[in-house]
Amino acid sequence: MPRYHPIDALFDLQRALEASLESDWLRSGTAGTGSFPPINVFQQGDTLVAILEVPGVNKEDLDIQAKDNAIRISGKKEIAYPQSLSVHRRERLTGMFDRTLTVPMQIDTDAIKAEYQDGILTLFIPRAESDKPRSIKIN
Amino acid sequence: MSPQELQVQQKREVEKKQEPTAPARAFLPATDIFETEAALTIVMEMPGTDKGNLDVSVEDGVLYVEGRVNFDNYDGLQPVYTEYNIGHYRRSFQLSNKIDQSKISAEMKDGVLTLVLPKAAEAKPRRIAVS
Numbered sequence: 001m002p003r004y005h006p007i008d009a010l011f012d013l014q015r016a017l018e019a020s021l022e023s024d025w026l027r028s029g030t031a032g033t034g035s036f037p038p039i040n041v042f043q044q045g046d047t048l049v050a051i052l053e054v055p056g057v058n059k060e061d062l063d064i065q066a067k068d069n070a071i072r073i074s075g076k077k078e079i080a081y082p083q084s085l086s087v088h089r090r091e092r093l094t095g096m097f098d099r100t101l102t103v104p105m106q107i108d109t110d111a112i113k114a115e116y117q118d119g120i121l122t123l124f125i126p127r128a129e130s131d132k133p134r135s136i137k138i139n
Numbered sequence: 140m141s142p143q144e145l146q147v148q149q150k151r152e153v154e155k156k157q158e159p160t161a162p163a164r165a166f167l168p169a170t171d172i173f174e175t176e177a178a179l180t181i182v183m184e185m186p187g188t189d190k191g192n193l194d195v196s197v198e199d200g201v202l203y204v205e206g207r208v209n210f211d212n213y214d215g216l217q218p219v220y221t222e223y224n225i226g227h228y229r230r231s232f233q234l235s236n237k238i239d240q241s242k243i244s245a246e247m248k249d250g251v252l253t254l255v256l257p258k259a260a261e262a263k264p265r266r267i268a269v270s
Contacts (some may be wrong), residue, residue, distance in 0.1 A: 013222065036145040038223040049216055053223060055186040055250035077145055082180070087208065088172040095145035099165055100156035119186035119250015 036097040048125040055119030068111040074098040106131035164226030179256040185228040187251035203231045
């Protein structure tokens, strides 16, 4: 019996999107072009919710800027290794990151909210009022 | 030295020995392990796991770490663009018997778990005076 998991639905949807849209997201041409941190974007009503995994990054080391329909997330991840006798395993990566998320709609940059908890950065990006469709009454 | 650009690490899925009964994926957290004279320190990245959703146990000399992610946070969210998978975290390590298992301490910050496993007294190197 096939097992269903909600996250698998993400990937099905992504494949469908990529096929149909050729992705309007993350267009090049902005300063930040890195691939870290990985981003998932969701929609909740008229708000886009971008969720980024940045474990081990201090809140103070995260810089978020928004202009027009682009949001730039930059910062650094550092690990303070103690003086140790030996290192058995080192899988965690450190370094600088700079990434720009471009969304395919007008957004209200002043109303963007950011939360950081448990290594997850969540951005709430509201659609601009001017971008929302208006219903037109028929006289 | 120019600052190094951080790369995305692909998540590795846990290889299952038994068939799972819960319909959730589990991934191996990226882990650093280093040793000092006093202790073995294990650092694991588990974004999305808070300390209330963490299980650390030692059984038969094996350290088991399990971190769960709260999928409720994704309720009512419709995905439009995705790059990474979400799942729980699970990993286990064989400990040497030099560890004082009663003194293991754990700390969680920004999605990173730090476990400090102090060495048993008899395992610490002793300086032997030459008379």
